[in-house]
Amino acid sequence: xxxxxxxxxxxxxxxxxxxxxxxxxxxxxxxxxxxxxxxxxxxxxxxxxxxxxxxxxxxxxxxxxxxxxxxxxxxxxxxxxxxxxxxxxxxxxxxxxxxxxxxxxxxxxxxxxxxxxxxxxxxxxxxxxxxxxxxxxxxxxxxxxxxxxxxxxxxxxxxxxxxxxxxxxxxxxxxxxxxxxxxxxxxxxxxxxxxxxxxxxxxxxxxxxxxxxxxxxxxxxxxxxxxxxxxxxxxxxxxxxxxxxxxxxxxxxxxxxxxxxxxxxxxxxxxxxxxxxxxxxxxxxxxxxxxxxxxxxxxxxxxxxxxxxxxxxxxxxxxxxxxxxxxxxxxxxxxxxxxxxxxxxxxxxxxxxxxxxxxxxxxxxxxxxxxxxxxxxxxxxxxxxxxxxxxxxxxxxxxxxxxxxxxxxxxxxxxxxxxxxxxxxxxxxxxxxxxxxxxxxxxxxxxxxxxxxxxxxxxxxxxxxxxxxxxxxxxxxxxxxxxxxxxxxxxxxxxxxxxxxxxxxxxxxxxxxxxxxxxxxxxxxxxxxxxxxxxx
Numbered sequence: 197x198x199x200x201x202x203x204x205x206x207x208x209x210x211x212x213x214x215x216x217x218x219x220x221x222x223x224x225x226x227x228x229x230x231x232x233x234x235x236x237x238x239x240x241x242x243x244x245x246x247x248x249x250x251x252x253x254x255x256x257x258x259x260x261x262x263x264x265x266x267x268x269x270x271x272x273x274x275x276x277x278x279x280x281x282x283x284x285x286x287x288x289x290x291x292x293x294x295x296x297x298x299x300x301x302x303x304x305x306x307x308x309x310x311x312x313x314x315x316x317x318x319x320x321x322x323x324x325x326x327x328x329x330x331x332x333x334x335x336x337x338x339x340x341x342x343x344x345x346x347x348x349x350x351x352x353x354x355x356x357x358x359x360x361x362x363x364x365x366x367x368x369x370x371x372x373x374x375x376x377x378x379x380x381x382x383x384x385x386x387x388x389x390x391x392x393x394x395x396x397x398x399x400x401x402x403x404x405x406x407x408x409x410x411x412x413x414x415x416x417x418x419x420x421x422x423x424x425x426x427x428x429x430x431x432x433x434x435x436x437x438x439x440x441x442x443x444x445x446x447x448x449x450x451x452x453x454x455x456x457x458x459x460x461x462x463x464x465x466x467x468x469x470x471x472x473x474x475x476x477x478x479x480x481x482x483x484x485x486x487x488x489x490x491x492x493x494x495x496x497x498x499x500x501x502x503x504x505x506x507x508x509x510x511x512x513x514x515x516x517x518x519x520x521x522x523x524x525x526x527x528x529x530x531x532x533x534x535x536x537x538x539x540x541x542x543x544x545x546x547x548x549x550x551x552x553x554x555x556x557x558x559x560x561x562x563x564x565x566x567x568x569x570x571x572x573x574x575x576x577x578x579x580x581x582x583x584x585x586x587x588x589x590x591x592x593x594x595x596x597x598x599x600x601x602x603x604x605x606x607x608x609x610x611x612x613x614x615x616x617x618x619x620x621x622x623x624x625x626x627x628x629x630x631x632x633x634x635x636x637x638x639x640x641x642x643x644x645x646x647x648x649x650x651x652x653x654x655x656x657x658x659x660x661x662x663x664x665x666x667x668x669x670x671x672x673x674x675x676x677x678x679x680x681x682x683x684x685x686x687x688x689x690x691x692x693x694x695x696x697x698x699x700x701x702x703x704x705x706x707x708x709x710x711x712x713x714x715x716x717x718x719x720x721x722x723x724x725x726x727x728x729x730x731x732x
Contacts, residue, residue: 276682277521281528284314285536286565292533307533314529319522329600353482361403363483366466369395373462377455379448382431389424392462393417412465419461423454553700560696564689575652576606579613582645590624590633607684609669617641667691
């Protein structure tokens with residue numbers, strides 16, 4: 197027997213009277229929208245994951261979060277060695293490819309050869325330079341002598357016209373000008389006035405000023421005499437109660453007014469004697485007392501010497517940590533050369549980020565590594581080498597230390613190598629009185645050392661854009677406290693990665709607002725990654 201059609205059965209059952217519908221199509225057309233919405237809601241409900249599946253996903257995410265935090269704690273100590281290893285692999289990738297061609301595709305041997313070259317031309321010379329520079333700095337600190345420093349400062353002050361005889365007495369006179377306003381102690385005020393008169397008379401006779409101060413001296417003496425008379429009246433008013441309250445108030449006001457005038461007269465005389473406000477402060481600052489100079493030198497020596505002696509001894513936990521980090525970096529360089537492409541493909545497969553965005557991040561890492569690590573470091577090394585050659589021939593004993601300092605400062609935007617060779621040129625002229633050598637170092641530093649930076653970066657970067665100088669400076673200054681000395685390199689790279697991530701977010705938002713038809717698929721990006729990425 198033939199079975200009735202399901203639709204007909206449904207139509208018969210849908211009629212509560214049991215009678216067949218005469219116009220089925222018309223009924224469907226009338227109730228179609230409601231049934232369509234209901235069917236959509238039912239299908240949506242059926243497609244929703246079950247509660248057990250939702251809980252399973254939540255537990256899985258929680259487990260990934262916990263294990264990820266533990267993984268971070270395990271690996272955080274190796275971040276800097278791995279980061280530097282990846283940067284060096286990017287820079288020396290052409291050499292790795294050359295070794296592979298010469299060794300007929302034996303990647304392990306090529307990786308070992310490239311790692312050996314990096315160890316020979318990068319790490320070992322760096323360690324040697326650090327050792328020598330620390331030794332020179334320790335010796336320099338140990339040779340610091342008060343008499344030598346005083347002689348050098350005297351020669352320098354004399355050459356720049358800031359030498360001041362009887363500097364301690366000028367400082368004493370300046371301090372007395374601030375003591376003559378103490379109304380609670382008239383006897384001390386009188387003593388200060390008398391000492392001020394004696395000092396002005398002595399200094400006016402014994403020292404030659406920038407301009408004649410005879411009239412200024414007379415004015416200072418007159419103001420001090422007027423103020424001394426007012427102080428005597430105030431002492432009398434305190435000892436003998438014969439003054440009216442109003443007279444005491446007037447006398448107090450006159451004391452403060454004349455005290456200010458007398459103090460200003462002393463300052464005016466000192467300023468006129470020493471050649472103006474700026475030269476007065478400069479002379480008083482650059483002519484410290486022997487006690488202040490000895491205390492400053494002792495403080496600096498006590499702060500610096502133990503730290504660098506400890507560092508130069510290469511003992512303790514810091515040395516072990518540094519050596520272990522270098523070992524990890526060397527091992528990571530080898531395995532990045534051998535298995536780098538496979539590691540990148542695995543990370544791209546596991547990462548939830550779109551493969552196109554991952555490739556964009558890898559490309560930015562390559563460009564930034566070349567810009568920051570290769571261009572900046574190579575430029576800094578060349579500047580340090582050129583400066584060290586000049587330091588050596590000009591007679592600086594600690595030329596290795598100066599090379600290292602120049603190289604490090606060349607990495608800092610706005611300061612650069614000039615922050616080292618310029619003070620050295622000033623030292624040659626002001627202290628050693630070698631004016632020809634000072635002029636030569638200034639011209640050599642400005643024309644060659646600091647200018648070679650632009651040439652090297654133009655060659656290495658090939659027109660790639662760099663960070664804005666202000667952002668570069670802030671990233672360097674902020675990276676050093678966070679990452680240590682290596683923050684000079686890592687700080688700018690962090691800024692570039694943030695910029696790249698923001699660009700990726702902007703692209704994603706634009707795609708959601710204006711979906712494009714011809715976007716590369718994840719399979720295309722994976723194929724590109726399999727052919728070779730930056731770290732490969």
